Amino acid sequence: MTAPAGRPAPEAWPGVYPAWSRQAMAGGYRWHYLDNLDSLGGAEPRGTLLCVHGNPTWSYLWRSVLAAGAAAGWRVVAVDQLEMGYSERTGLTHRLADRVRELGELTDVLGLSGPAWDGRPVVTVGHDWGGVVSLGWAVDHPRELAAVALTNTAVHQAARTKVPYLLRLARSRRVHGPGTQATPAFLEVTLALAHPALAPEVKAAYRAPYRSAAARAGIAAFVEDIPVDATHPSHAELERIAAGVRGLDVPTLIMWGPRDPVFYERYLRDLLERLPHADVHRFEGAGHLVVEDADVAGTLVRWLDRRGVGRPAAPAERAERMAGAPDVPAAGTEPGARPALAVAEYRPLYAALEEQADSPAAAVVALSAAGRSELSWSELAARVRHLALGLADAGVRPGQRVSLLVPPGVDLTTALFACLRLGAVVVLADAGLGLKGLTRAVRGAAPDHIIGIEKALVAGRLLGWPGRKFVAVPSGHDVGYTPPRTAHTRRRTFRIFGSVRELLARGAVLDGAGGHLPPEPDPDADAAILFTSGSTGPAKGVVYTHRRLAGMRDVVAATYGLSPERSFVAGFAPFALLGTATGATSATPDMDVASPGTLTAAALGDAAAAIDAYAVFASPSALANVVRTADGLSPAQREALGGVRLFLSAGAPISSARLAQARTVMPNAEPHTPYGMTEVLPLTDVSLEQVEAAESDARAGAVTGAGGGSCVGTPVAGAHIRVVPLDDMGEATGRPTDEPGITGEVLVTAPHLKDRYDRLWATQDASATWPGWHRTGDVGHLDAAGRLWIEGRLSHVIVTPDGVVTPVQLENDVLNLPAVRRAAVVGVGPVGAQQVVVVVETDPDVDPGARHRPALAPEGLARAVRAVAAVPVAAVLRVPEVPTDVRHNSKVERARIAAWAARFLAGLRAGRP
Helix, strand or coil, rough: CCCCCCCHHHHHHHCCCCCHHHEEEECCEEEEEECHHHHHCCCCCCCEEEEEECCCCCCHHHHHHHHHHHHHCCEEEEEEECCCCCCCEEECCCCHHHHHHHHHHHHHHHHCCCCHCCCCCCEEEEEHHHHHHHHHHHHHHHCCCEEEEEECCCCCCCCCCCCCHHHHHHHHHHHHHHHHHHHCCHHHHHHHHCCCCCCCCHHHHHHHHEEEECCCCCCCHHHHHHCCCCCCCHHHHCCCHHHHHHCCCCCCEEEEECCCCCCCCCHHHHHHCCCCCCCCCCCCCCCCCCCCCCCCHHHHHHHHHCCCCCCCCCCCHHHHHHCCCCCCCCCCCCCCCCCCCCCCCCCCCCHHHHCCCCCEEEEEEECCCCCCEEEEEHHHHHHHHHHHHHHHCCCCCCCCEEEECCCCCCCHHHHHHHHHHCEEEEEEECHHHHHHHHHHHHHHHHCEEEECCCHHHHHHHCCCCCCCCEECCCCCCCCCCCCCCCCCCHHHHHCEEHHHHHHHHHHHHHHHCCCCCCCCCCCCCHHHHHHCCCCCCCCEEEEEEEHHHHHHHHHHHHHHCCCCCCCCCCHHHHHHHHHHHHHCEEEEEECCCHHHCCHHHHHHHHHHHHCCCCCCECCHHHHHHHHHHHHHHHHHHHHHHHCCCCCEEEECCCCHHHHHHHHCCCCCCCCEEEECCCCCCEEEEEEHHHHHHHHHHHHHHCCCCCCCCEEEEEEECEEHHHHHHCCCHHHHEEEEECCCCCCCEEEEEECCCCCCCCHHHHHHHHHHHCCCCCEEEEEEEECCCCCEEEEEHHHHHECCCEEECCCHHHHHHHHCCCCCEEEEEEEEECCCCCCEEEEECCCCCCCCCCCCCCCCCCCHHHHHHHCCCCCCCCCEECCCCCCCCCCCCCCCCCHHHHHHHHHHHHCCCCCCC
């Protein structure tokens, strides 16, 4: 029996209290473990978190859990497995079955299990191969087990599937000995996987027990014990644990770092198949060392409380959380409230197709450089039914996820409604997210199937997107177009299972033979996962049920009067699909859907003429380009746009001045701008006339608000709004209120609010502080007329020495200056002492220096900006382009600009924002 490197030295381990370091004898061996029991101050623990590390870390990995657990009343016991950390170097080989048994012997000695068990519930927490060991303990200790928490790990290695490359490399004959034991290479590579990089003192603590080759023998043995196939000595135990996991019916939380080169997403999918009841949180940007990269500890203790695991905590925390929880008022009782939405009964989103199945009128029209594609209602209904039958025959089942990687138009409409009727869950992540964002979204949603154009499927194969792949008709070709058969070798190379054309043909045959679709999906079953724009962080998947999607359709139809008699042009993709659901004819103009700002006035005019459009839906950047290119309109295009009676600017904020400019192109249309988000759309609505009246009231002092902002109108039918007041540090810590003039985070509820975020448990929990309500992250205030004014994002609030500043009003004022195209108001410096900085992009036709490199704004422009500012402005910077979100080209990326401005003003090499 030997110690790894002398006696433990906890005083040299940052984040660890020396009193936590303990030793115990179990099974004849000396174990080292960390135990926070003394940090509970003598209070009765709510239970015990049993934390098991993997290879080549040790119990130090769990120091944040020990601290957070103590604060929340949990005892945390983090063990060093034998041959690892500061536990004994026995010189023996420990197979997986040995490690599971040995952990049980230790917990018996500690009173966490066995005859000495004190009755306190145990939650297993595991990482890497420690996750497998912890699951083995969980399977063998059902009496003691209260819950399971896992971070990046794997419990099953599928036959004919290679283990991850880094593990194969570490096991290879030439690398194994030198890389895992003779040198610290394996340890150093693992430590380098942290995002961001670990501090030097933290790396030193991880290295401390592994300073010699003899101390690293356990690292080498752990790598060798990975069961790569059925002949491996530990394979049978891994299979036993994998099978036993299916029987674990306790609350389960899986916290995952997607940037993991060791445990791929397929291992997460396997865990979810075995533990379908598990809550999941994917920490975007985190990797293999997710416990180091992200707030695993805080998420874990919040989850335990929300799920009621362990002995109850003092009721004070929940009472404080629920303090001031707003009730939903009766319809029509709030200032500015609209009449209640009258919906007799739930109608599926695809109901309009069935109701108009005999109509020869146009349903969907798509214009592109390749020509015009069009489907009548009867053709669309038939294609939807045939594709649904073909998909069912190909193995697509209700509840499975289908990612649609098809541009807006007839193909996307057909696929969407076919999947909804089949009961499959549609995953919609558009190309506007960019390749990196799209990859992150598709991997996160983990679809079972993908329907996409060939370009998307090739990218999916190269980037490892999951799901069986079906190739769709290339966008822009006529419905009757027959693409050349994809070569067999090409299909095999890119793993394309079949084509939409083949599915439609098979479905038509089945329909002619009396084929039947599955029963209609339950209204409260998942229907779709829609992804946010990614303008405030990585794009999030938002889950809607069939009932909530239908509610969104009903609100849009009621608010804007959409009906089969009122056709519209959709320059904003979500409304094209909702319009079809209302029974309205829709047209998509010739534009790059990944860049809305490419919509020209001529393309909009052609689309309006194609369907005699009643309405136009577009984003602010699209409308801005329409205004810029209006001189190129032909007489016929002008006439078509003159027939438009309603246009909406949706997807991002727009000032009343910009809305008025768009009206010059559609002079007979009433301009509206809805406010909403992927999580609830729309939430409010306002016309240009109403905005101008509200702004007039504000100038006259008839309404008040801390930061002015943009008026987005009153709630749509069924929606309700509250505000969570800001404190002196710009945080939303107050109790929800509908009192006029108070600036705070906007809190909303509506029948068409999202069901939840997909596999983002912590994000959903943070957004639902008050059950049934959604914290939007937007900042604004209500006025006395019940109108909502948006002042910015909570994360973009500026806290100066003189108080809180919100950015939107100043940005609007700056945008009214003749030369300014875009503006961003940001804070530079520490919170509480931030200085206001204005960054502008100017029009080259007005400002000859607009395309020059970033610099301090010319004196005249800076003076004009300060003249319209109601707060002191420390600096005005001019840049060639103010960066915006990739989907709408409209939402200013203030966080990115603030970081750039700080570097620029500090005299550092800053480049462009």
